[in-house]
Amino acid sequence: MEFICDKKDLHDGISIVERIITPRSTLPIIGNILFEANREGLKLSANCLEIGMELTVKAKVAKEGAILLPAKVLSGVVSRLPESAIGFKLAESGMMQISYKQSCFNIHSLPPEEFPALPKVKDGKTFSIPAEVFASMIRQTVFAVSASEDKHVLSGVLFEVGKGDSTGESSNFRLVATDGYRLAKRGEKVDPGSVGKFAVIIPARTLQELSKTLDGKSEDMLKIMVSS
Known part of the structure:
Protein backbone atom coordinates (compact mmCIF):
# COMPACT_ATOMS: atom_id res chain seq x y z
CA MET A 1 0.00 0.00 0.00
CA PHE A 115 -12.62 -3.19 11.59
CA PRO A 116 -16.42 -3.36 12.11
CA ALA A 117 -17.82 -3.00 8.60
CA LEU A 118 -20.19 -0.13 7.93
CA PRO A 119 -23.72 -1.31 7.06
CA LYS A 120 -24.68 -0.84 3.43
CA VAL A 121 -28.08 0.49 2.45
CA LYS A 122 -29.47 -1.86 -0.19
CA ASP A 123 -32.38 -1.01 -2.43
CA GLY A 124 -32.63 2.35 -0.73
CA LYS A 125 -34.90 5.13 -1.88
CA THR A 126 -33.60 8.69 -2.00
CA PHE A 127 -34.67 12.29 -1.88
CA SER A 128 -32.66 15.52 -1.85
CA ILE A 129 -32.66 18.67 0.25
CA PRO A 130 -30.25 21.65 0.38
CA ALA A 131 -27.52 20.90 2.92
CA GLU A 132 -27.92 24.31 4.56
CA VAL A 133 -31.66 23.76 5.05
CA PHE A 134 -31.20 20.33 6.63
CA ALA A 135 -28.47 21.64 8.96
CA SER A 136 -30.86 24.40 10.02
CA MET A 137 -33.61 21.84 10.69
CA ILE A 138 -31.25 19.91 12.95
CA ARG A 139 -30.20 22.99 14.92
CA GLN A 140 -33.81 24.04 15.47
CA THR A 141 -34.92 20.67 16.87
CA VAL A 142 -32.04 18.70 18.40
CA PHE A 143 -31.78 20.99 21.44
CA ALA A 144 -35.15 19.68 22.68
CA VAL A 145 -34.18 15.99 23.00
CA SER A 146 -34.04 14.42 26.45
CA ALA A 147 -30.64 14.16 28.15
CA SER A 148 -31.89 11.31 30.37
CA GLU A 149 -30.55 7.85 29.55
CA ASP A 150 -33.79 6.40 30.94
CA LYS A 151 -35.82 7.94 28.13
CA HIS A 152 -34.28 6.33 25.06
CA VAL A 153 -37.19 7.11 22.77
CA LEU A 154 -36.91 10.81 23.68
CA SER A 155 -33.12 10.95 23.25
CA GLY A 156 -33.46 11.07 19.48
CA VAL A 157 -35.17 13.12 16.79
CA LEU A 158 -38.16 11.88 14.82
CA PHE A 159 -37.26 11.87 11.13
CA GLU A 160 -40.47 11.73 9.13
CA VAL A 161 -41.17 11.78 5.42
CA GLY A 162 -44.73 11.77 4.13
CA LYS A 163 -47.85 13.86 3.70
CA GLY A 164 -48.74 16.89 5.81
CA ASP A 165 -49.55 16.21 9.46
CA SER A 166 -52.88 16.45 11.31
CA THR A 167 -52.39 20.17 11.96
CA GLY A 168 -52.79 20.88 8.27
CA GLU A 169 -49.10 21.65 7.78
CA SER A 170 -48.12 21.41 4.12
CA SER A 171 -44.55 20.20 4.71
CA ASN A 172 -43.85 16.57 3.83
CA PHE A 173 -40.49 16.26 5.61
CA ARG A 174 -40.23 16.93 9.33
CA LEU A 175 -37.85 16.68 12.26
CA VAL A 176 -39.49 16.55 15.70
CA ALA A 177 -37.88 16.40 19.15
CA THR A 178 -39.18 16.51 22.72
CA ASP A 179 -37.95 15.86 26.24
CA GLY A 180 -41.45 15.57 27.67
CA TYR A 181 -41.63 19.23 28.66
CA ARG A 182 -40.87 21.09 25.45
CA LEU A 183 -41.35 20.19 21.81
CA ALA A 184 -39.53 21.44 18.72
CA LYS A 185 -40.66 20.78 15.17
CA ARG A 186 -39.35 21.96 11.83
CA GLY A 187 -40.88 21.03 8.50
CA GLU A 188 -39.89 21.54 4.87
CA LYS A 189 -41.48 20.85 1.53
CA VAL A 190 -39.31 18.49 -0.52
CA ASP A 191 -39.68 16.23 -3.51
CA PRO A 192 -39.86 12.82 -1.77
CA GLY A 193 -39.17 10.95 -4.98
CA SER A 194 -40.10 7.29 -4.47
CA VAL A 195 -39.56 7.31 -0.70
CA GLY A 196 -43.26 7.48 0.19
CA LYS A 197 -44.05 7.48 3.91
CA PHE A 198 -41.15 6.82 6.24
CA ALA A 199 -40.47 7.52 9.92
CA VAL A 200 -37.55 6.68 12.19
CA ILE A 201 -35.94 8.05 15.36
CA ILE A 202 -32.32 9.12 14.86
CA PRO A 203 -29.99 9.54 17.88
CA ALA A 204 -29.31 13.19 18.67
CA ARG A 205 -25.54 12.76 18.51
CA THR A 206 -25.77 11.39 14.97
CA LEU A 207 -27.60 14.48 13.77
CA GLN A 208 -25.30 16.82 15.70
CA GLU A 209 -22.25 15.33 13.99
CA LEU A 210 -23.98 15.53 10.62
CA SER A 211 -24.79 19.19 11.24
CA LYS A 212 -21.10 19.89 11.92
CA THR A 213 -20.12 18.08 8.73
CA LEU A 214 -22.59 20.13 6.70
CA ASP A 215 -21.24 23.41 8.06
CA GLY A 216 -19.99 25.52 5.16
CA LYS A 217 -21.79 23.39 2.54
CA SER A 218 -24.50 25.98 1.89
CA GLU A 219 -24.51 25.48 -1.89
CA ASP A 220 -24.52 21.68 -1.83
CA MET A 221 -27.50 19.35 -2.15
CA LEU A 222 -27.73 16.56 0.39
CA LYS A 223 -28.98 13.19 -0.84
CA ILE A 224 -30.75 11.15 1.84
CA MET A 225 -31.26 7.43 1.30
CA VAL A 226 -33.68 5.36 3.37
CA SER A 227 -34.53 1.67 3.39
CA SER A 228 -36.92 -0.53 5.32
Whole structure:
Protein backbone atom coordinates (compact mmCIF):
# COMPACT_ATOMS: atom_id res chain seq x y z
CA MET A 1 0.00 0.00 0.00
CA GLU A 2 1.50 3.31 -1.07
CA PHE A 3 0.04 6.73 -1.82
CA ILE A 4 0.67 10.49 -1.70
CA CYS A 5 -1.86 13.14 -0.70
CA ASP A 6 -2.01 16.81 0.19
CA LYS A 7 -1.68 17.60 3.89
CA LYS A 8 -4.72 19.89 3.99
CA ASP A 9 -7.00 17.40 2.24
CA LEU A 10 -5.91 14.61 4.57
CA HIS A 11 -6.11 16.72 7.72
CA ASP A 12 -9.62 17.93 6.83
CA GLY A 13 -10.75 14.36 6.17
CA ILE A 14 -9.31 12.99 9.40
CA SER A 15 -10.81 15.87 11.39
CA ILE A 16 -14.27 14.97 10.12
CA VAL A 17 -14.25 11.19 10.64
CA GLU A 18 -12.41 11.19 13.98
CA ARG A 19 -15.16 13.27 15.59
CA ILE A 20 -17.41 10.23 15.88
CA ILE A 21 -14.76 8.08 17.59
CA THR A 22 -15.47 7.50 21.29
CA PRO A 23 -12.18 7.89 23.22
CA ARG A 24 -13.23 5.76 26.22
CA SER A 25 -14.74 2.86 24.31
CA THR A 26 -14.31 -0.65 25.74
CA LEU A 27 -13.64 -1.81 22.17
CA PRO A 28 -10.17 -0.47 21.22
CA ILE A 29 -10.50 -1.35 17.54
CA ILE A 30 -13.03 1.45 16.94
CA GLY A 31 -10.38 3.99 17.96
CA ASN A 32 -8.85 3.45 14.51
CA ILE A 33 -9.54 4.89 11.07
CA LEU A 34 -9.76 2.54 8.12
CA PHE A 35 -7.59 3.71 5.21
CA GLU A 36 -8.46 2.28 1.78
CA ALA A 37 -6.35 3.38 -1.18
CA ASN A 38 -7.76 2.66 -4.64
CA ARG A 39 -8.24 4.20 -8.08
CA GLU A 40 -10.79 6.68 -6.77
CA GLY A 41 -8.44 8.06 -4.12
CA LEU A 42 -8.14 7.50 -0.38
CA LYS A 43 -11.26 6.47 1.51
CA LEU A 44 -11.33 7.14 5.26
CA SER A 45 -13.86 5.29 7.44
CA ALA A 46 -14.73 5.44 11.13
CA ASN A 47 -17.34 3.46 13.06
CA CYS A 48 -18.22 3.87 16.74
CA LEU A 49 -21.04 1.29 16.35
CA GLU A 50 -23.62 4.05 16.83
CA ILE A 51 -22.47 6.26 13.97
CA GLY A 52 -20.58 5.27 10.86
CA MET A 53 -18.88 7.70 8.49
CA GLU A 54 -16.78 7.47 5.36
CA LEU A 55 -15.38 10.00 2.91
CA THR A 56 -12.87 10.09 0.08
CA VAL A 57 -9.94 12.49 -0.27
CA LYS A 58 -7.77 13.06 -3.31
CA ALA A 59 -4.64 10.93 -3.47
CA LYS A 60 -2.12 9.61 -5.99
CA VAL A 61 -2.18 5.88 -5.35
CA ALA A 62 0.91 3.92 -6.37
CA LYS A 63 -0.20 0.68 -4.71
CA GLU A 64 -3.72 -0.13 -3.57
CA GLY A 65 -4.47 -1.55 -0.15
CA ALA A 66 -6.26 -1.16 3.17
CA ILE A 67 -5.05 -0.71 6.75
CA LEU A 68 -6.17 0.53 10.16
CA LEU A 69 -4.34 3.44 11.77
CA PRO A 70 -4.91 4.87 15.29
CA ALA A 71 -7.00 8.02 14.96
CA LYS A 72 -5.55 10.00 17.86
CA VAL A 73 -1.91 9.31 16.98
CA LEU A 74 -2.42 9.91 13.27
CA SER A 75 -4.32 13.16 13.82
CA GLY A 76 -1.56 14.45 16.09
CA VAL A 77 1.15 13.67 13.54
CA VAL A 78 -0.64 15.08 10.48
CA SER A 79 -1.74 18.29 12.24
CA ARG A 80 1.89 19.16 12.99
CA LEU A 81 3.18 18.65 9.47
CA PRO A 82 3.76 21.65 7.18
CA GLU A 83 1.54 22.29 4.17
CA SER A 84 3.02 19.90 1.63
CA ALA A 85 2.55 16.52 0.00
CA ILE A 86 2.67 13.61 2.44
CA GLY A 87 3.76 10.12 1.46
CA PHE A 88 2.42 6.90 3.01
CA LYS A 89 4.04 3.51 2.52
CA LEU A 90 3.13 0.29 4.31
CA ALA A 91 6.07 -1.94 5.19
CA GLU A 92 5.88 -5.74 5.33
CA SER A 93 6.31 -5.47 9.10
CA GLY A 94 2.96 -3.68 9.33
CA MET A 95 4.48 -0.29 10.08
CA MET A 96 3.09 2.66 8.15
CA GLN A 97 5.82 5.08 7.13
CA ILE A 98 4.66 8.69 6.83
CA SER A 99 7.16 10.93 5.06
CA TYR A 100 7.49 14.52 3.90
CA LYS A 101 10.60 16.21 2.56
CA GLN A 102 13.50 14.83 4.64
CA SER A 103 11.49 13.64 7.64
CA CYS A 104 9.48 10.50 8.36
CA PHE A 105 7.36 8.89 11.07
CA ASN A 106 6.46 5.25 11.67
CA ILE A 107 3.06 4.26 13.05
CA HIS A 108 1.89 0.79 14.05
CA SER A 109 -1.06 -0.43 12.00
CA LEU A 110 -3.67 -3.16 12.36
CA PRO A 111 -5.18 -5.48 9.74
CA PRO A 112 -8.36 -4.07 8.15
CA GLU A 113 -10.29 -7.31 8.73
CA GLU A 114 -10.71 -6.38 12.40
CA PHE A 115 -12.62 -3.19 11.59
CA PRO A 116 -16.42 -3.36 12.11
CA ALA A 117 -17.82 -3.00 8.60
CA LEU A 118 -20.19 -0.13 7.93
CA PRO A 119 -23.72 -1.31 7.06
CA LYS A 120 -24.68 -0.84 3.43
CA VAL A 121 -28.08 0.49 2.45
CA LYS A 122 -29.47 -1.86 -0.19
CA ASP A 123 -32.38 -1.01 -2.43
CA GLY A 124 -32.63 2.35 -0.73
CA LYS A 125 -34.90 5.13 -1.88
CA THR A 126 -33.60 8.69 -2.00
CA PHE A 127 -34.67 12.29 -1.88
CA SER A 128 -32.66 15.52 -1.85
CA ILE A 129 -32.66 18.67 0.25
CA PRO A 130 -30.25 21.65 0.38
CA ALA A 131 -27.52 20.90 2.92
CA GLU A 132 -27.92 24.31 4.56
CA VAL A 133 -31.66 23.76 5.05
CA PHE A 134 -31.20 20.33 6.63
CA ALA A 135 -28.47 21.64 8.96
CA SER A 136 -30.86 24.40 10.02
CA MET A 137 -33.61 21.84 10.69
CA ILE A 138 -31.25 19.91 12.95
CA ARG A 139 -30.20 22.99 14.92
CA GLN A 140 -33.81 24.04 15.47
CA THR A 141 -34.92 20.67 16.87
CA VAL A 142 -32.04 18.70 18.40
CA PHE A 143 -31.78 20.99 21.44
CA ALA A 144 -35.15 19.68 22.68
CA VAL A 145 -34.18 15.99 23.00
CA SER A 146 -34.04 14.42 26.45
CA ALA A 147 -30.64 14.16 28.15
CA SER A 148 -31.89 11.31 30.37
CA GLU A 149 -30.55 7.85 29.55
CA ASP A 150 -33.79 6.40 30.94
CA LYS A 151 -35.82 7.94 28.13
CA HIS A 152 -34.28 6.33 25.06
CA VAL A 153 -37.19 7.11 22.77
CA LEU A 154 -36.91 10.81 23.68
CA SER A 155 -33.12 10.95 23.25
CA GLY A 156 -33.46 11.07 19.48
CA VAL A 157 -35.17 13.12 16.79
CA LEU A 158 -38.16 11.88 14.82
CA PHE A 159 -37.26 11.87 11.13
CA GLU A 160 -40.47 11.73 9.13
CA VAL A 161 -41.17 11.78 5.42
CA GLY A 162 -44.73 11.77 4.13
CA LYS A 163 -47.85 13.86 3.70
CA GLY A 164 -48.74 16.89 5.81
CA ASP A 165 -49.55 16.21 9.46
CA SER A 166 -52.88 16.45 11.31
CA THR A 167 -52.39 20.17 11.96
CA GLY A 168 -52.79 20.88 8.27
CA GLU A 169 -49.10 21.65 7.78
CA SER A 170 -48.12 21.41 4.12
CA SER A 171 -44.55 20.20 4.71
CA ASN A 172 -43.85 16.57 3.83
CA PHE A 173 -40.49 16.26 5.61
CA ARG A 174 -40.23 16.93 9.33
CA LEU A 175 -37.85 16.68 12.26
CA VAL A 176 -39.49 16.55 15.70
CA ALA A 177 -37.88 16.40 19.15
CA THR A 178 -39.18 16.51 22.72
CA ASP A 179 -37.95 15.86 26.24
CA GLY A 180 -41.45 15.57 27.67
CA TYR A 181 -41.63 19.23 28.66
CA ARG A 182 -40.87 21.09 25.45
CA LEU A 183 -41.35 20.19 21.81
CA ALA A 184 -39.53 21.44 18.72
CA LYS A 185 -40.66 20.78 15.17
CA ARG A 186 -39.35 21.96 11.83
CA GLY A 187 -40.88 21.03 8.50
CA GLU A 188 -39.89 21.54 4.87
CA LYS A 189 -41.48 20.85 1.53
CA VAL A 190 -39.31 18.49 -0.52
CA ASP A 191 -39.68 16.23 -3.51
CA PRO A 192 -39.86 12.82 -1.77
CA GLY A 193 -39.17 10.95 -4.98
CA SER A 194 -40.10 7.29 -4.47
CA VAL A 195 -39.56 7.31 -0.70
CA GLY A 196 -43.26 7.48 0.19
CA LYS A 197 -44.05 7.48 3.91
CA PHE A 198 -41.15 6.82 6.24
CA ALA A 199 -40.47 7.52 9.92
CA VAL A 200 -37.55 6.68 12.19
CA ILE A 201 -35.94 8.05 15.36
CA ILE A 202 -32.32 9.12 14.86
CA PRO A 203 -29.99 9.54 17.88
CA ALA A 204 -29.31 13.19 18.67
CA ARG A 205 -25.54 12.76 18.51
CA THR A 206 -25.77 11.39 14.97
CA LEU A 207 -27.60 14.48 13.77
CA GLN A 208 -25.30 16.82 15.70
CA GLU A 209 -22.25 15.33 13.99
CA LEU A 210 -23.98 15.53 10.62
CA SER A 211 -24.79 19.19 11.24
CA LYS A 212 -21.10 19.89 11.92
CA THR A 213 -20.12 18.08 8.73
CA LEU A 214 -22.59 20.13 6.70
CA ASP A 215 -21.24 23.41 8.06
CA GLY A 216 -19.99 25.52 5.16
CA LYS A 217 -21.79 23.39 2.54
CA SER A 218 -24.50 25.98 1.89
CA GLU A 219 -24.51 25.48 -1.89
CA ASP A 220 -24.52 21.68 -1.83
CA MET A 221 -27.50 19.35 -2.15
CA LEU A 222 -27.73 16.56 0.39
CA LYS A 223 -28.98 13.19 -0.84
CA ILE A 224 -30.75 11.15 1.84
CA MET A 225 -31.26 7.43 1.30
CA VAL A 226 -33.68 5.36 3.37
CA SER A 227 -34.53 1.67 3.39
CA SER A 228 -36.92 -0.53 5.32
